[in-house]
Amino acid sequence: MNAYFENMTSFSLFHRPSFDAKLTSISSPVQLQALVASMFSFSARFTNTQNSPSSRSTSPRHFYRLAENLTDAAVKDCADEVFPLCLLQSLILVNFQQLTEGVRGRAWRSIGTCVRIAYELQLHLVDKPSPNTRNSPNTSLDEEKRRAWWTIWEFDVFASTIRRLPTAIDWKENETWLPIDDELWFANSCVRSCKLDPDPAAAWKLLQNSGNKSAKAWFVVVNALMRCAHLLSYPQAYAAASSVEAGEVPPGLDVLANSLYCLSAALPTDLVYRGEFLKFSPGSLHTDSSKHGIHVMTQLSRFMINHYQVFDSTARKLGEKVSPTNSAVLTSLDQVAWNHYLNAASEIVSLIRNCPPSHVQYVNPFLASTIWLAAAAQVASKSFGSALVDSRVADSNLDVLQTNLNGSVSFWGVSDTLKINLGILESPVSNRPEEVSVQGSHTQAPNPRVPNTWMDRNEGYVHNMWADSRLDLNSSFVPDMNLNLWGWGMEELMNYGGIE
Secondary structure, three states, X not given: OHHHHHHOOOOOOOOHHHHHHXXXXXXXXXXXXXXXXXXXXXXXXXXXXXXXXXXXHHOHHHHHHHHHHHHHHHHHHHOOOOOOHHHHHHHXXXXXXXXXXXXXXXXHHHHHHHHHHHHHOOHHHOOOOOOOOOOOOOOHHHHHHHHHHHHHHHHHHHHHHHHOOOOOOOOOOOOOOOOOOHHHHHOOOOOOOOOOOOOHHHHHHHHHHHOOOOHHHHHHHHHHHHHHHHHHHOHHHOOOOOOOOOOOOOOHHHHHHHHHHHHHHHOOHHHOOOOXXXXXXXXXXXXXXXXXXXXXXXXXXXXXXXXXXXXXHHHHHHHHHOEOOEOOEEOHHHHHHHHHHHHHHHHHHHHHHOOOHHHHHHOOHHHHHHHHHHHHHHHHHHHHHHHOOOHHHHHHHHHHHHHHHHHHHHHHOOOOHHHHHHHHHHHXXXXXXXXXXXXXXXXXXXXXXOOOOXXXXXXXXXXXXXXXXXXXXXXXXXXXXXXXXXXXXHHHHOOOOOOO
């Protein structure tokens, strides 16, 4: 049990000082067993010795299956009774494992269950004003409810972004304050916070004015900004997204870029990563993980803000202009977007280099999708030649990012589809003969006999790829792969994280 509290840095669900009393108060044996098994499914990664004779019965997979079965049984036993918070916490931990392995059907549907139960328990209204509400924050139990709510919110944003689907949680119907620091919570201190403003331009101001310096609160605000940028950068995926003409950058992205700049400047000093080496030692584990998570999420926000220009406008122009007699030109606007995009990837590479290789064990495994996106950017950028990136630097960055991604796959069981998709992306890009110029510089014309699309060169392989059960992609993605690699086909290969 201690291994859980020492190593769980992704989120904090439980009030540690009163946790033993919490376990004692759970009257249902099945609910108690489900909660303990779900916690052990995480902590067993840090205590299991593979050479031990009992390693199979104490493995993370063993406890995960046990937790899944016990949780299902406990949920069924609840029937129409009030759903207990402890059982929702078990569901959250089981769903965490599912999402880590891939945002597939079961994991996706489990989030919906968690959201429905959270609404049933009115976790979205923990801090809604009422005649009986005092001016100061309430009990530690209220904060525990907030933790469950914001963890589910984070799962919802992560999975919905991966699948390019609407979130299950309505951000406008949210009256629950952002989490406070664990130290203050554990000390039962009365500290004010604030709710999450759906407008990212106002969210960071509201949090700053509240005085809440919690790492998780600031992470949520950055995460929310990233999600807003994603909605604008992928208008073709969302029916409610504002329509823009082809090649036109949605104006809201400029506002988000400004908001991200101001948010980064407003971060509490203790949460700012300044290029130092993060030791991830026992004494700094949670602090270093917080800095790491916020910095990576900030770079992901930059990816999303610049994605539309980089992989929509640029891709369309390349698809239209590349021909045997005409080569593509990166406009100054495209160049700026690519510079921002690649700089964000470089920030991630630098961060990884300034952490011990084992740090992947102590950070949120969801962030592996961002590492993949940074790696994919290295591959794609090389097609533009030396005018955009030094190929040796890009290859070296790719080695660092792949090593980090391999560590996540090995330790967390993160889907190896991320690695597969990266290999798929490398193949056509490395075979692309054209060089692209910036602002009209000289380019070499492509060989007219080379097939225009990667699909033409790999038709049989692609067919088998889509038939692979590990690649559980929605059938609507398949037709897009028939387009030119630099058109919508690139969109799907560059999909944030990849779907199994």
